[in-house]
Structure formats: C-alpha cells, structure tokens
Amino acid sequence: MERQYRDDVTRTMAKAFQTEIINGKDRGNVPVVNLGACSFLYRRENNVYLVAVTRQNVNAMLCFTFLNEVVALFKSYFNKVSEKSLKNNFVVIYELLDEICDHGYPQITSAEVLKSYITQKSVRSKEKDGDASYAAMEKAKAVSMQVTGAVQWRAEGLKYKKNEVYLDVVENVSMTMSHTGTVLRASATGVIQMKCFLTGMPELKIGLNDKLEDVGGGQERTAGGGHGRARSKKDIELADLQFHQCVNLSKFTSEKTISFTPPDGEFELMKYRVTEGVSLPFKVMPAVKELGRTRVEYDVKIRSCFAESQQATVLRMRIPTPKHTAKATFKLSGGKAKYVAKNNELVWKLKKFQGRSEYTLHAEVEVRSIHWFPYDRVGV
DSSP states (O other): OOOOSSTTSOHHHHHHHIIIIITTOOOTTOSEEEETTEEEEEEEETTEEEEEEESSOOOHHHHHHHHHHHHHHHHHHHSSOSHHHHHHTHHHHHHHHHHHEETTEEOOOOHHHHTTTOOSOSSOOOOOHHHHHHHHHHHHHHHHHHHHSSOOSSOSOOOOSSOEEEEEEEEEEEEEEOTTSOEEEEEEEEEEEEEEEOSSSOOEEEEOOEEEEOTTTOOEEETTOOBSOOOOTTOEEOEEEEEOTTBOHHHHHHHOEEEEOOOSEEEEEEEEEEOSSOOOSEEEEEEEEEETTTEEEEEEEEEEOSOTTOEEEEEEEEEEOOTTEEEEEEEESSSEEEEETTTTEEEEEEEEEETTOEEEEEEEEEESSOOOOOSSOOBO
C-alpha cells in the first residue's frame, strides 16, 4: 500500500526498498537507509513495514514519531497491525492517510477526532441526498472546530450517568548490582496512566510531591511552588518529563501543578525518569554450583525491602538454565516453580509478597551435556 504526498518520489523507489531491505542485504537494526538520492525511514510492526521516503534532509525524529502515531492509530481502528488486517481495511487506511498528512506535513493523528467522521465500516447505510449532505456539513463543522480549537483531543457533548476517574502509576526499575550486593547504577522510568469517563469539558488538577529544578534559575522548587526548602528524604527529583498534549504547560511552569482537560477513555498523562534516590524493592541473592558434569544446583534467596505494611502481588522470577536441560526438582519456602523448556529457564511465581519478608528456592537441574551458560542473570 502506498500514498504519495509529493511528486519527487516515484513508485520504483518503494520497490527498491523491498529489494534492498526486505529481500536483500541484512542491515541489522538500522532504521534509516540511504539508497541513491532517497532516504528511507522505517519501522517494523509484526510482519508489516511502515516506510517514510524523502529526498530532503528532514527531521528524523519527527518522521519516527509520525510512524509511531500511525501504528497507534491503526491499532485503535483494527486492534492489530498485520498483513491480514491491512488487506481487510484498505479503504479505511487510505481515508486515514488522506487526513493525517498533507503535502508531506503531519496533520491531526488523534484517534478520537478521526473516529468522529471516519468509520471502520466499509459499507455505509444509504441516506437521502439532502440528509446526507446536511449530515456531512455538520460533521465537517464539528471536525473543523476540533482541529482548530484548543481541545482537539476531546469531543463535545459527552454525558455519563456516573463520573469516574482512574489513575495508575506504573514504574520500571532498572538496576545493576555487583556480586557483593552493592548497587552500581539505578534508575526508574514511570508512566501516569489515566482512564476518565466525565461529563462535559472538565478541568482536572494533579499535584506532585516531587522536587524539580528550574532550568537556569539555580533554585529548587517543590510541586507546591515553594522556594528554598531543605531537601527531605521523601522528595523525589523527576527528570525528562513528557506530558500528553492536553496538559497546560504554562500552568505547570508557573504553579508546578498538572492542569488538563482529559481525553475521553484511557491515555498516558505523563512520563518521567528518576536517577537519584531509587530504592531497591527486592534484593536477590543467587548462588549456583556445578555438581559434576550433569547436575547444577541453584540456591536463590529473595528479600523485600519495602515497608511491612505494603504488599507486592504476582511476582515472577526467571532463572536461566543451561541448554539441553532434562528436568528440574524444587524445594520452596513459598510460591510455585516450574521449568520452561522453551525458554531454558526456571520460573518462580509468588502471588503475594509481604514487606520485610524473604523466600528461598532450592533447585537441582539435570542436563544431558554441559554448555556454557550465564550464572549472573537472575531477573525479577
């Protein structure tokens, strides 16, 4: 499938990409390839390649952001981007491609707005000519207001019998430890996910208990806007903040509060990164011994480092095993464990993990032939 927004790139260049990249030489994971006078910026989703072709020196990050938005838009229409889904929805796809880009410049890619006048149904109901033209004019007016207005991510006239707002904070901790248990490097990335079902055009405000630094100001500011307060152990310094387009950035800069009119449904409000003061939620102490040429013994102890009043749920630990493992036997102080031959690993699952507690796993693995395998890759 192809959509040309300018006449400086011909269809033969798309065939060149197919010959050189898909069916030709292996260029590794390089997302930008130059062939002749054209630059190909592409990403792969399942078995589908999405390619942007240009002869100019364009902003590469803008192109990749646009391709990511296209993938997210397609998923919102038909859930999965695959060869079969593209063939079944090619009419809708061409309609979307006509709307999201104009003469090579990205336009609106919001699924909420596009779904208001581009439906997934390929066969539409028949209407009288007068009614159809009037309805088309009304839809065009509504879309124009959303595109040119300040709130293009939320449709007007939403009504719910019950107003509901859900907020989840999801964090991923990445940590490197030495063999003695010393933390060498630690960082955490977080996402604030929200799900809103609200009537009208509400404005929400969220305050943070973090500590932020004014760029160039030399002073530290708290989420409440205060200056010069001594750092507390509970303060969290956030970096690399990324907000959804619905957030009022001017209010955040002046008041350090997140003020926004939310989209309808589920969305990511904010992304952030923490590089200082990252606490270790769990401490893993593995020990691996070779017992002859056909047996390996594992002793793994995991201890929770958070408060006793808190509780973790559905914790999985993956322990790599050597290739050609025949079987594994376990002795556990809690949870369940099994050997997954497909991934060459032991999987230890704990449904509940109370704070300030620990569990142990003792396992013996029998192998048909010993190969080198990493002892230090035990992950939670």
